[in-house]
Amino acid sequence: MANKNECYLCGGKLRGGYCPACGLDNTRIHRKHYHLNESYTVESMNGDAGQASEKCGYKAEQDKGSFETEKKEKKSKPVFKYNAQFQNTKFGNNGRNTAWNAHSSGKSKIAVAVIISVFVLMGGVANYISENGLHFGGLSEPEADPGYAGPYEYAERELAETGDHYETELIQGEYLVGVHLPEGSYTAELLEGSGGLSLEDMENGIYIWQSFGTEEEYDEVQVLEDIRLYEGAHVTVRDPVILKLTTENGQTDDLEFTENPLTETVTVKKDETLTVGDEIVQGVYDLHVESGWGILRCMIIDEDYEDGYYETSYWLSGEEMDDTYRNLYLREGTVVTAEENSLELVPSEVIGTGDYWEYYQYD
Numbered sequence: 001m002a003n004k005n006e007c008y009l010c011g012g013k014l015r016g017g018y019c020p021a022c023g024l025d026n027t028r029i030h031r032k033h034y035h036l037n038e039s040y041t042v043e044s045m046n047g048d049a050g051q052a053s054e055k056c057g058y059k060a061e062q063d064k065g066s067f068e069t070e071k072k073e074k075k076s077k078p079v080f081k082y083n084a085q086f087q088n089t090k091f092g093n094n095g096r097n098t099a100w101n102a103h104s105s106g107k108s109k110i111a112v113a114v115i116i117s118v119f120v121l122m123g124g125v126a127n128y129i130s131e132n133g134l135h136f137g138g139l140s141e142p143e144a145d146p147g148y149a150g151p152y153e154y155a156e157r158e159l160a161e162t163g164d165h166y167e168t169e170l171i172q173g174e175y176l177v178g179v180h181l182p183e184g185s186y187t188a189e190l191l192e193g194s195g196g197l198s199l200e201d202m203e204n205g206i207y208i209w210q211s212f213g214t215e216e217e218y219d220e221v222q223v224l225e226d227i228r229l230y231e232g233a234h235v236t237v238r239d240p241v242i243l244k245l246t247t248e249n250g251q252t253d254d255l256e257f258t259e260n261p262l263t264e265t266v267t268v269k270k271d272e273t274l275t276v277g278d279e280i281v282q283g284v285y286d287l288h289v290e291s292g293w294g295i296l297r298c299m300i301i302d303e304d305y306e307d308g309y310y311e312t313s314y315w316l317s318g319e320e321m322d323d324t325y326r327n328l329y330l331r332e333g334t335v336v337t338a339e340e341n342s343l344e345l346v347p348s349e350v351i352g353t354g355d356y357w358e359y360y361q362y363d
Contacts, residue, residue, distance in 0.1 A: 154205030166250030173326025184247035195241030262347035294341035
């Protein structure tokens with residue numbers, strides 16, 4: 001893993017979690033994530049892109065261009081054939097130009113040798129690319145990992161086989177297993193919209209990301225089974241989506257939460273900057289925008305970074321299913337700024353009984 005002060009992509013020196021050399025947002029620690037319905041792993045940044053924290057209007061459709069281009073290139077790939085009609089007939093062998101024909105024959109042999117060499121070289125390059133899994137442009141299907149043992153291979157224990165039926169609907173936000181969700185094996189079903197679900201469980205080494213939607217060609221699914229949630233795991237839902245989570249072995253008796261002691265809603269006016277611990281009480285809030293785009297930029301103090309902090313953003317469009325982000329933890333010292341619109345920080349209904357900061361560390 002790259003040093004926290006170095007870019008994960010190019011190794012460049014970071015400024016505020018961003019790489020000025022390549023532009024990559026390094027504000028989340030790099031993790032290996034698994035698609036449950038695939039036998040390979042994908043690399044992503046926690047909580048973003050695969051699940052990007054910024055709603056920049058980028059959708060899967062924007063990748064269609066490269067995919068279509070690749071298909072067209074495959075269809076139009078030239079086929080090299082030697083055709084007699086292209087031979088030079090101006091100096092035919094009629095007994096009057098034998099010197100030219102001999103010279104031409106020599107050049108032809110050289111040309112044939114060069115062509116053969118080029119094809120041999122191309123074959124070698126193609127084999128190298130194939131053996132090393134390289135590709136250029138467009139979309140390509142990753143090869144299956146022969147050593148794949150599934151996302152739960154490092155789990156410390158098995159989930160209980162029995163428990164309670166439990167179901168809930170989640171919108172975008174952050175949810176802690178044992179607080180907002182009971183431990184259990186879940187099935188996630190898409191009810192409306194499109195977005196992503198990620199699971200971070202450092203204790204058991206489980207890192208999963210999956211996008212939900214109706215476009216199967218972009219690996220979107222409508223139902224995802226066998227999502228094993230252990231107590232202490234961190235579930236994040238991103239983008240305008242409603243997911244129904246259901247389990248038949250929920251450990252509801254083990255839920256530990258308490259009513260949020262915070263009661264006052266804080267309004268962060270457009271272009272206003274406030275500090276948690278001064279103008280905002282540290283705690284867990286639901287971020288809300290009444291209408292129109294609103295962006296909450298957070299500068300989070302973290303001594304592990306070269307500049308002593310990193311930055312992340314939460315974007316809301318104000319439209320249906322995209323006007324609220326649940327259970328956002330604001331730690332003391334965090335500096336927040338509202339852009340494009342005024343935003344409300346409404347105390348979440350319940351919180352955990354432990355130190356929330358432990359759940360939001362990705363080291």
